[in-house]
Amino acid sequence: MNAAVSAAGSASASKRIAVGYGFWIFLLSDIVMFSCFFASYAVLVHATAGGPNGRTFFDLDRVGLETACLLLSSFTCGLAFVASSKRRALLFHAAMTVTLLLGATFLALEGVEFASLVARDAGPTHSAFLSAFFALVGCHGIHVSIGLLWLMTMMAQVYAKGFRDDILRRLLCFNLFWHALDIIWVALFTVVYLIGDTA
C-alpha cells in the first residue's frame, strides 16, 4: 500500500484493494480466454491447406522491433504509475505520451504485417492455420488498441480532474491491463513466431 493512500484513510485504501483485486480477476479471465486462442492455434498450426506456413512469411526483425516497443512501453507505463503515486503531473503525462507512441508503433508494425499477408493472398480465409494466426495475433492487437484508447482517456482525466482517489484507482487498473498485455505478447512471440520459425 502506498503511503499517500494510507494517509487518506483506510476506507479509501480498502476500496483500492477491492478494485485492484477485482480487476486482477478480470485479467486472469482474459488470459484464460487467450489460452483458448493459443490452444486452437497449436492444434491448427500444421493445417496450411497447401498455403504458406509460418516459416515462409515470419519476419523476425519486425517481431523483435514489436517486442522492444511493447517491453519499453510496459516500462514507461510503470514510470507513469510511479509518477502518479508521487503526484508528479508533468512526468506522468510525459511517460504516458511515450507509452502511447510506443503502443501506436507496435500497432503500425502489426498492421504492416497483416496488410502484406492479405496483399499476397494469404488472408485469414486461406487456411485454418492463417485463420488461427489472424484470430490470435489480431485479438492481442485489438486489446492493445483498446488499451491505447483507455490510455488517452486516463491522460485526459488526470489533466481535467487531477490525482483524485478514483482516478488513481483507474490508473492502477490501466497499469495492470497494460502489463498483462505484455505478458500475453511474451507467450505470443515465443509460441507463434520463434517456435514457428524453428519448426
Add this chain to the structure above:
Amino acid sequence: MTELPPTLVTEQVAPGDAAGAGGEASIWSYVLGLVLAGGLTLLSFYITRSTLFWRPSVPTALIVLAIAQMGVHLVFFLHITSGPDSTNNVLALAFGILIVFLILAGSLWIMANLDRNMLPMDQLMKMQR
C-alpha cells in the same frame, strides 16, 4: 468460531501496488524488470537464430525462457509477491494458471488423439455415402 490472532490477519495489497506497509512506489523495480525481461528476450531471439545449439532442444528452451520472462513481469511489473499481504492475488493467479493449463493440455491431448484415431476427412465422406 474463534477469532484469528491479529498477527495472522494481514492487510492485503492491491495487485500492482508495491508490497510492504508504507512502501513508496519505486522505479527500481521497473528498471530491474526491464533489464531482466530485455535480457531474456534477447536470449530467446539469439537461440532461435544461432546455429550453435542442437535444433530439437530450441523449442523447449524457448518455452522455459518465456515462462521465466512471464515470472519477471509478474514480480517486477505487477508486484505479485509471495508475501502474506499478497496471498489473495497469488491464489487467484494460481487458479488462473490451473485453468490455462487444463485448456492447453486438454485441447492438445484430445485433438492429437482424434488426429491419430480418425479416418482422414475424404475417406470419412466416402463412408457416409
